[in-house]
Amino acid sequence: MITRYLSVLLLGIVTFFHLDLARAGAIEDAVRRGVLKVGTNPAYIPFEMTDKRGHIVGFEIDLLQEMSKALGVELELVPVAYTDLIPGLLADQFDMIGSGMTVTQKRNLQLNFSDAFIIVGQTILLHPRLAGKVSSVEDLNEAGYRIAATDGTTGEAAAQRFLGAAHLRSFPTPEEGVQQLVDGEVDAFIHDAPYNLIAMVKPQNRELLALEQPFTYEPLAFGLKKGDYDSLNWINHFLNQIAQDGTYDRLHDKWFRDTDWLSEID
Structure with a gap:
């Protein structure tokens, strides 16, 4: 009886351990792996685009670089068609979406979104x-x-x-x-x-x-899998931090006030 009880208890512990790993969020996975994998469609100037050397650059890419630096990991960009971003995230091809994605009610049924990092229309x-x-x-x-x-x-x-x-x-x-x-x-x-x-x-x-007057209101944000609240919490605190320390304004001016970068775009 005791042996049987211990076996059931051990099975429960192992099952709990695996369930706990399954609940690990994108940020935790990235830290464990040493790489943050982000799905992006590099066709949205000036948020993500390809320069003449074939590198993906842009305002949102710089935000992701700062995010990776704060995490102490490398940034790996996974370029896909825009229509493949949500399916790719749900299929675990990358940890999150960083591709100028507007928060909509329909998308919010499939994803959780961070706080908006910019409002467009x-x-x-x-x-x-x-x-x-x-x-x-x-x-x-x-x-x-x-x-x-x-x-x-x-x-x-x-x-x-x-x-x-x-x-x-x-x-x-x-x-x-x-x-x-x-x-x-x-x-x-x-x-x-x-x-x-x-x-x-x-x-x-x-x-x-x-x-030039926008006729819609569209917040852009980072997309994560449903229920990944720890990652959302970390990203939202990160966005608040860079807004307070001047990093956000510096990057915003680089891409939206200066136009020198245009000569480097293919």
Whole structure:
């Protein structure tokens, strides 16, 4: 009887140990491993993008570098298509998502999000032929207009919501959408404000027009698996710390006030 009791007790201890390991969060796993693996889609200027040397750089990437430094681990970026970010996280291909992801109610059913590290909104780029004809998103909601957006983004969702009468065409990358606009294949392109502002600076896009006032409110945050509250707590404290010590402002100015980095982007 005693032997049987001890066996059951030992089994319970072993089971508890394995369950406890299973509950280990992304941050704890990264520290144990020595590497923080982050899924990202490097096509969102200036948050994550590829430079001429093939390195992934940007504002959010710098935040992740600071995060890794604070953890005492290496940062490993895992580039995937934007539509593969959530499936990749759920399949354990990486620890978290750091890819300019907007917090939405639908995504929040699948993920937990950190506090927002920046607030953006959707804006509109227009072909020059629309000069004087379009001054708001409502003006584009007509069957004759062709709208470009990027697959799986909140820009695509905003176009579907606000421009149901127009014809929507979605592309894998924002660069393709802008090029369609430059070529006159579409009338407007919808994407996050920071990307559109920087796209207008490029010589090949300077003929485009812009409605610069955002028509949506979109907090960007880091995404983690549901229930990973210890990791969320650590990341939120990290974001608060860099906001207080000046790190956040320094990185923000580097990517949103200066434009020297544009010459290094492919």
